Amino acid sequence: MTAGDAISIAASVRSGERSATDVLEEHLARIAEREPELHAFNLLTEEHARAAATAVDERVASGDDPGPLAGVPVAIKDNICTRGVATTCSSRILEGWKPPYDATVVERLAAAGAVMVGKTNLDEFAMGSSTENSAFGPTRNPVDPTRVPGGSSGGSAAAVAAGFAPVSLGSDTGGSIRQPAALCGVVGVKPTYGTVSRLGLVAFGSSLDQVGPFAATVADAALVSEVIGGHDPGDSTSIAAGFPDVSSRLGDGVAGLRVGVVTELTGEGTTPDVAARVRAAADALADAGATVEEISLPSVRYGLSAYYLVATAEASSNLARYDGVRYGLRVEAPTTGEMMELTRTEGFGDEVKRRIMLGTYALSAGYYDAFYNKALKVRRLLRNEFDAAYRSVDVLVSPTSPTTAFPLGARSDDPMTMYLSDVCTIVSNLVGHPAMSVPYGEGDNDMPVGVQLMAPALGEPTMFRVAAELERSLR
């Protein structure tokens, strides 16, 4: 049997050993088998994929190199624009809309020879932690289909965990890549803010959003990060530097690295089985030559509140454009104002409405200073605290999620408990730093546990080195 990781697939396709078409058909067969049960995809793009695979094969036949992801099937979260292919954000309000452009990350994947197999399910507009807030029904966890895959990028996490594609793209505003990666037992990366273009990513919280990869291996995640990363003049928040070289550093080991385990994220609220796996990971790093210490980041406890003010405030503005005037759903009414109101009432789900209302309130006259401005102060405070921490350690370690995957419906009626799923991940978005989740064994219920690694801005090389070491330690 041939290895199923992206790097192996690309190598065999580039060498002519396997055809991209064969690789694709294998994956489509796997999708046909389990997709009805899991619902990872909002849309399968088989025809598009077959054409792309054929093009890759023709390039190989003519002696061209199709690129580092030659013939690698990828699944794309359905809030990332794909030219001529419906992009719904799992919302009724965008039903029928087909973007006239590809997101920069999609362009870069295609240019590297990757083959898109479909658009994956998500919590509506990426607002949620379980993929249950999709207008098109929930996605199920491939490890245990009675449980959620996490969210909001649950479809992309499930697609990789189920072997539908070796790699996929998600977006991470407060943990939407890392948390589902942890719950599904795959690798998920949120890169440094500004290293991966947001052009073509449908905005949720613009100052927090980043696109990043899911993969079964650390090396695949590194490669996809490098392919999609790098400066894009079409995104003003894109930094000038290219994406750091991470792939060549994966074998460097962790000897001499300083690892800090975040006290505030491993104590109260974290289930004992998850805490035990984080300790095991820390021990493995110590065994490999790293120095491990506990480190306290007191302001982390303000993170959740600050996050839900900033993210909702930006969302309330970002989602204002869905009004029925230009595209997507329109509910007809006698006047323009009523048309907009009815369209938004029918087009958005409850969680989206809840967040639009929260954000609108946070920005309102008289409340701005008490809420939004205070949240900005917390962001500065957190940044200072992290900067100080990184003077004594190279990477930080915590659980990715305080718990393993929970059953479908378990938290649907309790938004606050659902929001707490993000407590470990949101701080990285608030400070703009890179973070990733690496699978590290199972919890008491045999569900996967993810360990979160955090690093300073552009600290991806070190972060990936540590991730690769954790991966090795499990073999």
Added chain:
Amino acid sequence: MSPTPPMSPTQPTSTTVDLDVWEIVIGLEVHTELATATKLFSSAPNHFGGEANTNIDPLTLGLPGSLPVLNEQAVELAIRVGLALNCTVQRSTFARKNYFYPDQSKNYQISQFDLPINVDGSLELPDGKVVGIERAHLEEDTGKTTHVGGGGRIHDAQHSLVDYNRAGVPLLEIVGRPDLRSADEARAYVSELRSVLVAVGASDGKMEEGSLRVDCNVSVRRRGEEEFGTRCEIKNINSLRSLGRAVDYEAARQVDLITAGDRVEQQTRHWNEDEGRTTLLRSKEGSDDYRYFPEPDLVVLDPGSEWIERVRAELPMLPADRRHRLVEQCGAGVEQAALVVERGLDELCLAAVAAGADATRTLTHAEHNLSDGRSVELDPGSFAALVKMELDGSLSATQAKTVLAELVAHGGDPTEIAAVHGFEAMDSSELDGLIDALISNHPDEWQRFCDGDGKVTGFFVGQVMKATQGKADGKVVTGLLRDRAG
């Protein structure tokens, strides 16, 4: 039919305000479209007119996933205007102004709020008055909505159409301080501002195409009072004439309210040009909460001193400096300098004077005989030669005017043009004979002239002109007559 907002409960009874008792306070907000090739945040063309929804792209339509990228040319023009208005150009940020309206595709406008690019400037009017400029900031324009049916109003239209061609066009909003005190001053301010904007190449200054839009804040107070009165903002002013009328109407309305014992309520009012009055659009209590917050899709705009200084070095001479130069170098009067600069004839006059023309005569021609737009093309050398011919008596004032008109229309050599017209220098011996004959033929009139009756001067000059077919110089003739009268 044009929209007719609800009538104001109190209509003014007086048409003019007693300016001995009342002082009118005016502050203007002028929006100017910047003359860039593309929009403020995208590469869609910035072009007036055209078929609806042709100058658009994903950002203009607010499509999901589109992002703004700041137009460098718009920033350069904003800096140019800022420097021309003596502003401090500073590190600035963008913010989102949130409100729902179909002509605004994102349902928020990207504008500058707490940190605008230009602050604390001034504009000198032709009469020397200096008006403060609070700020001049960048923002994007909206599209245009047309309401079909129901009288063209959004409230009861059958349907509405939106044209996004204008959406995203770069605007500079120039906020003046409340330093203006009359309709005339308000007009002079807008006129001067327009000259500056055109001079620095920031705008074509066309009010009728909406390149320049004026919102006018008016309040009144009794003379001697220090506190400003409550102001009303007037929108829909589409010409300088409307601006003057709107100010006068609004000031009178407010004075009437106060005189009647009412108070002025802070309102936004609509100028109705046909009816010559302002009507209520909305009162402050009903104003929107725009929920401004920093635009997360854009980074801080910090042009840096190098860029600013380069723009400063490249600035053309501004109208006020050009007026000063004309006064200093040619002895022009204040109003004369204003007119000549407004016509763009100052360079021509200076060049003609440099070529030896008499300054006073040159300016007089520019003021009275060069209203034709083509006059700027006049060759300074020919202009100077003409002025010299006039001054040395080879051409009369009337003849000079004729030759000048021809120079403007077709160019050429003034000497040749004069020859073609048969304008030849009349030497005074010819005139002497004519005048002596006139005196002897009209003894009564001559007696009156000698008695100091100025009215008959015209008679004699007219007769000489008739006899010489206009070749004689009226001033010379008058001189000869005076000589004879002793």
